[in-house]
Amino acid sequence: MTKLSQVAFFASVIAFACAQCPHMDAMKRRDTIRLENSAFESLESPRTYKGMEIFSEVKEDIRKALKTPREEWPADYGHYGGLMIRGAWHCAGTYRKSDGRGGCDGARPRFAPELEWEDNGNLDNSRIILEPIKEKYGDDLSWADLLVLTGNVAIEDMGGPVLGFCGGRMDDADGTNSLPLGPSTIQEAIKPCPVNGKCETPLGQTKIGLIYVNPEGVMDEPDPEKSVHAIRDSFGRMGMNDSETVVLIGGGHTYGKAHGACEDPPCGEGEMKGKGNNTVTSGLEGPWTTTPTQWDQEYFTNLLKYDWVKFKGPGGRYQFKPSDDSVHIQMFTTDVALLHDESYLALVRKYATDKEALDNDFKYAWYKLVTRDMGPRERCHGEDIPPAQPFQNPLPEPSSATVDVPAIKGRIAKLLRAETEILEGDKDTEGKPYYGALLVHLAYQCASTFRITDYKGGCNGAAIRFVPQKDWPENVGMDKVLEFLGSVHADYPDMSWADLIVLAGEVALVEAGGEPMDFNAVRSDAVSGEHYESVELRDYYVNATVAVRDSMDVMGLTPDQFVALMGRPRSNSQMKRIGLLGSYDTDPSHFTNEYYQLLLNSTWVQSEQNEHVYIAEDSEGVKIEGTHMTDWDMVLINVPELKEIVSEFAADEKWFKEVFAEAWVALMRADLF
Ligand code: HEB
Numbered sequence: 295m296t297k298l299s300q301v302a303f304f305a306s307v308i309a310f311a312c313a314q315c316p317h318m319d320a321m322k323r324r325d326t327i328r329l330e331n332s333a334f335e336s337l338e339s340p341r342t343y344k345g346m347e348i349f350s351e352v353k354e355d356i357r358k359a360l361k362t363p364r365e366e367w368p369a370d371y372g373h374y375g376g377l378m379i380r381g382a383w384h385c386a387g388t389y390r391k392s393d394g395r396g397g398c399d400g401a402r403p404r405f406a407p408e409l410e411w412e413d414n415g416n417l418d419n420s421r422i423i424l425e426p427i428k429e430k431y432g433d434d435l436s437w438a439d440l441l442v443l444t445g446n447v448a449i450e451d452m453g454g455p456v457l458g459f460c461g462g463r464m465d466d467a468d469g470t471n472s473l474p475l476g477p478s479t480i481q482e483a484i485k486p487c488p489v490n491g492k493c494e495t496p497l498g499q500t501k502i503g504l505i506y507v508n509p510e511g512v513m514d515e516p517d518p519e520k521s522v523h524a525i526r527d528s529f530g531r532m533g534m535n536d537s538e539t540v541v542l543i544g545g546g547h548t549y550g551k552a553h554g555a556c557e558d559p560p561c562g563e564g565e566m567k568g569k570g571n572n573t574v575t576s577g578l579e580g581p582w583t584t585t586p587t588q589w590d591q592e593y594f595t596n597l598l599k600y601d602w603v604k605f606k607g608p609g610g611r612y613q614f615k616p617s618d619d620s621v622h623i624q625m626f627t628t629d630v631a632l633l634h635d636e637s638y639l640a641l642v643r644k645y646a647t648d649k650e651a652l653d654n655d656f657k658y659a660w661y662k663l664v665t666r667d668m669g670p671r672e673r674c675h676g677e678d679i680p681p682a683q684p685f686q687n688p689l690p691e692p693s694s695a696t697v698d699v700p701a702i703k704g705r706i707a708k709l710l711r712a713e714t715e716i717l718e719g720d721k722d723t724e725g726k727p728y729y730g731a732l733l734v735h736l737a738y739q740c741a742s743t744f745r746i747t748d749y750k751g752g753c754n755g756a757a758i759r760f761v762p763q764k765d766w767p768e769n770v771g772m773d774k775v776l777e778f779l780g781s782v783h784a785d786y787p788d789m790s791w792a793d794l795i796v797l798a799g800e801v802a803l804v805e806a807g808g809e810p811m812d813f814n815a816v817r818s819d820a821v822s823g824e825h826y827e828s829v830e831l832r833d834y835y836v837n838a839t840v841a842v843r844d845s846m847d848v849m850g851l852t853p854d855q856f857v858a859l860m861g862r863p864r865s866n867s868q869m870k871r872i873g874l875l876g877s878y879d880t881d882p883s884h885f886t887n888e889y890y891q892l893l894l895n896s897t898w899v900q901s902e903q904n905e906h907v908y909i910a911e912d913s914e915g916v917k918i919e920g921t922h923m924t925d926w927d928m929v930l931i932n933v934p935e936l937k938e939i940v941s942e943f944a945a946d947e948k949w950f951k952e953v954f955a956e957a958w959v960a961l962m963r964a965d966l967f
Contacts, residue, residue: 348434349443349461349676355427356440356447367419368570373587374423375448376550381420382445383546384413385438386664387505388475390498391533392830393848394748395474397667398463401438405469407478412503415575416553420444438463442664452549454589455657460665460674474844476502483840489513496834498531500524506532509552509578511627516604516612521631522638533666533685533827538659540632540641544593545656547582547629554579554609577609580624594646596623602630658683669749672967687826689755694815697789699797705782706733706801710883717774720866722883729778730802731865731882736775737799737962738862739768740792743829744964746850751829752965753817756792760823766831771871792817796962806863806885809955816966838906838925839933850964855957857930857939858950861889862958866920875907875922885951890944893931898923 360374370376385403388396402408403417421437428440439461446456473480476487476497487493491501491513500507506528512520529539553575555561562572583592600616602625607613614625632638645652662685668674670689671682682688710730719729740758743751757763764773776791783794793815800811820826832848835841846856863882870876878892896910896918908928910921930936943950 348431349439349459349678352427352431352435352440352443353447355430356424356444357451359423359427360444360448360451364423366569367422368566370551371587373452374420375452375587377416377420377423378444378448379546379549381417382442382448382664383542384417384505385441386667387532388472388498389533389663389667389748390475390496390531392496392498392531392834393474393832393844394667394745394750394829395471395848396498397748398438398442398664399667400464400466400471401436401441402466402469402472403441404437405466405472407469407476408472409469411505413505413576416573436463436465438465445660445664448549449589449660452587452589454545454548455653457657457661458678458680459676460661460668460671460679461676462668462674474847475499483836484844485834495531496832498528500528507628509576509626509628510612514612516614516627518627518631519634521628522635525628525631526635532663534659534663536637537641537655538662540638541645541652541655542659542663543629543632544597544642544645545652545660548586548589548593550586551581552576552578552624552626554607554611556608574609577607577611578613578624578626579607579609580613580615580622582623582625582629584621584623591646591649591652593629594642594652597625597629597633597642598646602633667748670967673749684825685827687750687755687820689818689820692790692793692816692818694789694793694817697786697793697815699813699815702782702786702789702794702797703801705785706779706798707805709733709778709782709798710802710805714778716778717771718867720882723881728881728883729775730806731863731877732771732775732868733779733798733802734863735865735868736772736779737795737802738859739766739772740795741962741964742849742859744850744961745829745848746964747848749965749967750827753792753796753962754965755818755820755826756790756795757820757823757826757828758795759791760820760826760828762823762831763828768872771868789815790817790819792819800958800962803863803885803955803958806883807951808885808958809951811955811959839929842926842929842933842936849961851957851961853936854939854953855960857936857943858954858957859961860927860930861887861943861950861954869922874904874924875901875909876920878910878921878923878927880920887943887947887950890940890950892921893923893927893940894937894944896921898928898931 360378361372363369363372382398385398385401388408390396403414404421408414424440424444428435428437442463443459446459450456474484475481485494485496487497487502491508493500493502499505507521507524508514511517512524525539526536534542553573554577555572555574561574562568566572568574583590583596585592600618602614603617604612605615607624612627614627614630616623632642661680662683666685671679671686711726711728713727719727720731722728737753740753740756743763745751758769758772759776763769779794779798783789783791796817797813800813804810832845835844846853851859863885864877864879865882866877866880878889892910898908899911901907901909906925908923908925910918912918930940
């Protein structure tokens with residue numbers, strides 16, 4: 295582990311596990327564990343948030359504020375709309391689909407690091423204008439909802455189309471959740487960006503400090519052609535396709551202007567120094583259309599109508615202007631780029647000629663932009679919520695409610711030791727077939743895709759049956775396990791696959807000696823992979839320590855929950871299918887705390903065949919047959935805070951099983967809203 299990643303790791307362990315500071319004795323820690331700030335608990339807690347009843351009143355207040363001049367920050371063209379749309383877009387535009395981080399939920403542009411991003415210049419002024427509204431409603435209205443709603447009202451007030459509003463965002467207390475977006479040691483540990491301007495996924499932006507791409511061109515080079523790739527790449531990382539990308543850029547730049555009044559900010563004299571006409575934000579200067587407070591097709595028609603020539607604007611940065619000097623409009627390198635790609639150009643032509651297509655595509659793309667970090671539609675509040683959109687992964691109504699759960703449990707219990715030709719399972723100590731550990735693996739793989747960052751993933755929908763999840767390396771063979779479970783599904787077709795997968799894991803755990811767990815048949819199945827936007831495989835980590843830390847964070851698990859879940863029974867046959875050497879344990883049919891004892895009491899040596907595998911050695915240095923762990927397991931004893939938990943679980947099996955059952959159920963239910 296590099297020094298940097300160690301720093302990042304501990305910073306974040308401390309940040310989310312302070313209830314477990316080492317000075318606390320074990321008993322005390324156990325008392326506080328349930329009160330701990332688990333992300334799941336905050337999901338379950340009843341919402342006190344009342345924003346939904348007041349949105350229409352808030353909208354009226356916003357509408358007034360947009361046109362009420364404020365001396366401390368005068369509006370361009372008498373309307374704050376442009377500034378506010380940019381504010382909402384910059385708040386939401388940090389979203390990245392790699393790990394679901396970013397997005398306006400949390401309203402983190404108020405805090406470092408986002409506050410200090412060069413792209414967010416002068417957006418503090420947009421909040422000054424909104425402050426009286428925030429004060430009026432207090433805790434009934436979050437900053438995050440206010441910023442997005444203001445973007446909506448601004449679009450509408452200037453004549454643009456809006457689909458609706460999904461309210462319910464909560465404000466973060468600080469910028470911690472943005473640290474992985476950079477710049478920070480945590481972001482450096484997850485994914486450094488060696489050339490700032492050419493950053494790669496999981497980062498959403500090409501340059502840290504920007505929302506997506508450099509307006510002036512890649513690495514400040516005003517070459518529209520080169521920007522094409524950067525735009526497609528970075529908007530793709532936000533989950534936007536070509537038409538969404540073009541309609542958002544053009545629709546956004548239909549409004550307002552860029553600010554780069556002079557070379558040496560703050561410019562201007564006296565009262566108006568650095569504001570009004572003398573504002574310098576990006577250093578680029580000018581509007582894109584002749585009607586910047588009006589929704590129309592001019593951005594697109596302008597792009598097509600003029601011959602765009604490169605020039606250096608008053609702010610000293612490269613921009614483009616019409617060769618015909620009589621019109622005072624401008625474009626950025628990234629705007630002109632839309633003419634330098636066949637697909638983009640076709641869309642520019644479409645939006646220049648088809649107003650209906652422009653209106654329609656823009657309102658859907660904008661709604662997706664500002665809503666996609668909010669998870670399924672069930673999480674939206676308010677009286678103006680549009681029907682569920684594809685990016686919200688709508689699922690059919692659950693059909694399992696009436697199924698005979700005890701009977702199905704009985705059927706699954708029999709399957710645990712059934713003979714089958716379908717796939718190779720495991721053997722218990724008596725050499726009899728045992729499939730329980732495979733069912734545990736299936737349920738875990740299905741549910742552990744859950745991300746607290748954007749409330750996506752989880753077993754509801756049973757996306758593990760579809761591409762891409764079914765092809766993930768750790769899911770090899772899961773199609774066969776599903777086929778094996780198929781006999782139960784055939785007899786109880788009303789039970790969803792998602793419920794069956796979760797229940798099978800639970801039955802296997804309880805039969806093997808786990809604590810009883812609650813189960814509700816409430817899940818339903820996605821119709822097909824096409825209608826379900828799967829989460830991405832996070833396979834970009836530089837080492838296991840970073841992977842463990844970051845995964846815990848993305849999944850919303852506490853260290854206790856995570857360490858407990860790592861002790862789940864592990865299938866020997868599955869570990870081999872994955873390409874590892876086997877499990878830590880030769881008999882997965884007995885669920886115990888042996889995992890933790892082995893971790894602590896053996897010497898672990900990296901395998902020469904596979905760098906991800908560690909083999910136990912006894913005190914004489916002799917390899918112990920059939921006792922294998924992975925680099926992820928090693929993290930649990932290499933990191934003192936986690937090792938502490940390992941020691942507790944090793945010493946007290948009952949305690950381990952209690953924490954395990956709680957963590958398991960929390961994970962299985964994390965995606966039920
Ligand atoms: Fe934008 C503005 C860039 C996209 C909306 N932008 C702007 C500016 C810049 C930019 C630089 C200027 C600032 C100042 O003030 O100075 N963008 C950009 C880029 C991109 C974009 C690079 C990608 C390509 N936008 C966008 C989108 C949206 C927008 C997507 C939405 C939808 N913007 C906007 C607005 C504005 C801007 C509204 C104006 C502001 C004012 O007026 O203030």
